[in-house]
Amino acid sequence: MAHGEEGGAGSFWRRYVFATDHKTIGLQYFFAAVFFLFAGFLMMMLMRWQLAYPWKPIPWFGKFLPARLAPNGSMGPDLYNMLGAMHGTVMIFLGIAPLGFAAFGNYVLPLQIGARDMAFPRLNMASFWLFLMGGILMLSSFWLPGGAIQSGWTSYPPLSIINPGQTVWIIAMVLIITSSLLGAINFITTTLNERAPGMSLMRLPIFVWTQLITSIILLLAFPPVEAAAVLLLMDRVAHTSFYVPAGVVVLGEALNRSGGGSPLLWQHLFWFLGHPEVYVLLLPPLGIVAEVLANGTRKPIYGYRVIVGSLLSLCLLSFIVWAHHQFVSGLFAGLANFFLMTTLTISIPVVLVVTCYVWTLKGGSIRFTTPMLFALAFLPMFGIGGLTGLPLGTHVTDIYLHDTYFVIAHFHYVVSNGIMIALFAGIYYWYPKWFGRMMDERLGKIHFWTTIIALNGLFFPMFIQGLAGMQRRLFDPGAQVHNRLVAPLNVFISFMAAVLLLGQLPFLYNFFVSLWKGEKAPENPWEATTLDWACPSPPPHGNFEKPPRAYRGPYEYSAGDGSRDCLPQGTA
């Protein structure tokens, strides 16, 4: 096929900027997503200062903030709401999802199925540039008139209709969503059509399965919210009333709308994406953990078929659980029973997958490399995150816990302590493939231990704050009597956030210095079996020196009588 050739040769621009090679696009996504992750992290640090020391001037950074938002360098409530909403948006749509799905998927998926490139290289390029435009527009909203979005990342109307800053958010979201849709189509087509001979579906590595299922979810869940976002845009700029009921009076002024709309409609359309989006964030890291666990235990993944079946049923079930975010929203109370049932049903495939991963360790020969440490830590962290979802998915207990810090702690244990940790495992695991150099193991282990300790110190106390009833999105929680006892925990939490920030320095140093100083990586440094390790590090344009073929399943470690440590998938 000729399409794989283009973009390999040619000018600097064709090769590194407007590239069509899946590996270059993967790295473009990677660096963009890491940049956005750090941006989201810094927003969080500013909020953490405000929560720990309300009304106190922000040290050093405060003097760069405009007086309108931060009088005397101390944060105002508008700025706090902007940072909160943007932290969520940036982390979810510009950080974690592009890193796990687009960056790892683009680079690793074609290699693992033995393809020369993605099925639609130019669509792939369009997808990245739409994403980058959306991301830059999103961040630039801080400097535009009206500032950034202030209504939370969920943007519930009518607040999101009357607040400034929302229009730019909607336009940026439309760009990002369109980018995801193009990526999803590309990933599905590539996985189904571009597999090497012998790579049957049941020989696909778990990572490829997770990417395929993520793509299906994106393709089905994003269009409704894209349409919903356009309706919200119309409500703002064309004074329509899709989400505005009659008789809304804002600060003594009747809102100039005909009425007849429903604020709950947005919530349904938003969470129809919003909940599947959790699985968009989760599935690629689950795939990464499977690859690293099989490799680090030197044995096949336990229950391959159970895992694949669970992932497929997760995909299906993720579309019928959305209203568990709306138990106290004014939803008809009888419907809550239905969504309780579906929500608890979806916990089963998750339990199956996690148990399969834990049982993969049994009887292995475990190598505690840095990627393996991160992959192992994912299991208990995600376990806490998943299990604390039970009282939130149960309507009775959600009445009290909804919109408290318990929710924040729960989903950060999933996304931050779980998913982000798994993404670190992926970075350490595939770094040699991407850059042809090894990362330093000692620095990697320092990074691991500081990160894991800081993350737990950061998020565990929030369970306590949530149980005590502290609501989320409060500019100054201590202003309310019932929070006065637990609000001071924020000083400790913010300290741990600072430790987490410092803990990333060894990672950054390791990452950038190893690009030049790291030990040269061989083709297969981890003695892995999948096809991504059967090509040079980094792979040249077109990936494989001769067309690969899959001769067996993906995880034939300790094969035969156990005398051979591993039988690679592509070796006859």
Next chain:
Amino acid sequence: MSGNYGFWLPVAASSYARDLDTDFYLLLSGMVLMFFLWLGAFVYFLLRYRSGRAHQVERSGRGGGWALGAGLSIIVFELAVIVVYSVPTWAHVRMWLPSEKDAVEVEVKAQQYAWNVRYPGPDGKFGRTDPKLVHFTNPIGLDFSDPAAKDDVVLANEIHLPLGRPAIIRLSSLDVIHSLFIPEFRLKQDAVPGMSIPLWVKPTRLGTYDMVCAQLCGFAHAFMDGKVIVESPEAFEAWLKSRAPAAPTPAANF
């Protein structure tokens, strides 16, 4: 009142608060058990099977039987808790209302950034309201041409309730979505413009409780703070009499 709060669930002050807590403790015990079973297996495997210890890699067990067992036990546990406890409790708390004859009726209309509270007064009827009449001297737009409106008791950021008698709270919003949250009652419900959502609660403990907003509603969301005062039925009636007939009380228009 600050003694009501600790590093755990606050004091329970409504008839169903304990039921909600019990459901939480049931789930919590399952969560803790499941987590420590996983963690026990996890830690044992890490110690027992680290590389370098002389043992052959065991390739057996590709079937996933243990996982199916774990999945099965969690669904049995969840179904038990749900069927036996959660669904009936939900029906009691959210799908049932006390009869209007026995109950105190209160209307709570949220706005940026205050809770407008209204009692129907001696005639037992809420007067008509009209959004066009909203003014800072008339925060909910009470229409005084309606005879039923004349004796309505309107106040801001304060709900008075009698001990031991059910109350029906009709919750709505003038502008954006707010959420009425009274931690000691284990009561939380979004206030949605265009909807009037009935809630019920039966206070079981005298005292003053926090009434706050749990849904981001704008820049002063953190300061949308009120009080619930539970007093003896006699004190409540005396208070209500002292407020009627109503001169419209201006709400704090933040």
